[in-house]
Amino acid sequence: MTDRYPGYDVLAKRNSPSWNDQTRRVVDERLAIDPEQHRFFTNSEWDTVRAICDRIVPQPADRHNPVPLAAMLDEKLHTNIGDGYRDQRLPPMREAWRRALQAFETEARNRHDKSFHELEPAIQDEVLSAVQSGHTRNTSWGDMPPVVFFHKRLLHDIVSAYYAHPTAWSEIGFGGPAGPRGYVRMNFDRRDPWEAAEAHPGAENRARQENARVG
Numbered sequence: 001m002t003d004r005y006p007g008y009d010v011l012a013k014r015n016s017p018s019w020n021d022q023t024r025r026v027v028d029e030r031l032a033i034d035p036e037q038h039r040f041f042t043n044s045e046w047d048t049v050r051a052i053c054d055r056i057v058p059q060p061a062d063r064h065n066p067v068p069l070a071a072m073l074d075e076k077l078h079t080n081i082g083d084g085y086r087d088q089r090l091p092p093m094r095e096a097w098r099r100a101l102q103a104f105e106t107e108a109r110n111r112h113d114k115s116f117h118e119l120e121p122a123i124q125d126e127v128l129s130a131v132q133s134g135h136t137r138n139t140s141w142g143d144m145p146p147v148v149f150f151h152k153r154l155l156h157d158i159v160s161a162y163y164a165h166p167t168a169w170s171e172i173g174f175g176g177p178a179g180p181r182g183y184v185r186m187n188f189d190r191r192d193p194w195e196a197a198e199a200h201p202g203a204e205n206r207a208r209q210e211n212a213r214v215g
Helices: 021-031 045-057 069-078 092-112 121-133 145-164 166-173 204-213
Strands: none
Touching: 021 166, 045 069, 045 092, 045 121, 045 145, 069 092, 069 145, 092 121, 092 145, 121 145
């Protein structure tokens, strides 16, 4: 993975004017999530969820602080704090995930006689693509359209969890919530001095030096 913001670590902003106590508290909570803890998913569901998360947002194997995607999703479902809306074609969030995970497992066994998490990554991708396109081979989905679940629930929950974590913020050069400091230079290709510098070919060292001073 190319490092677009070399030397940038959003956590360096912790004690700067960019973050207030509320931001620090939220960030600390997200960093403290145990990647192995699950209180909503059963053990068998947990294996499937982790495998799905690994295929939807693959992370570098050598990443020092990977985003605990499955655990973040589990926490969302455990607390049952939704988005304030849902597609009418889907059941409530918890029911949708329970039904979908059973359907994923049935799909994997029907196609390959194995659990989803036991399949090779490329085969897992084939199963995911079948769900994404609606070309499924089992009735476990019931009246819940697999295409709608994939786009409106699975992608939404997993990708939004990823980009809610500080590790992803550093990856994309995001500084965290706009308050209390805010952002001033809003025009195209301009940035405030407390924002990360994106590396351009041949100027990686310059970006690294600038990012070492960001706070």
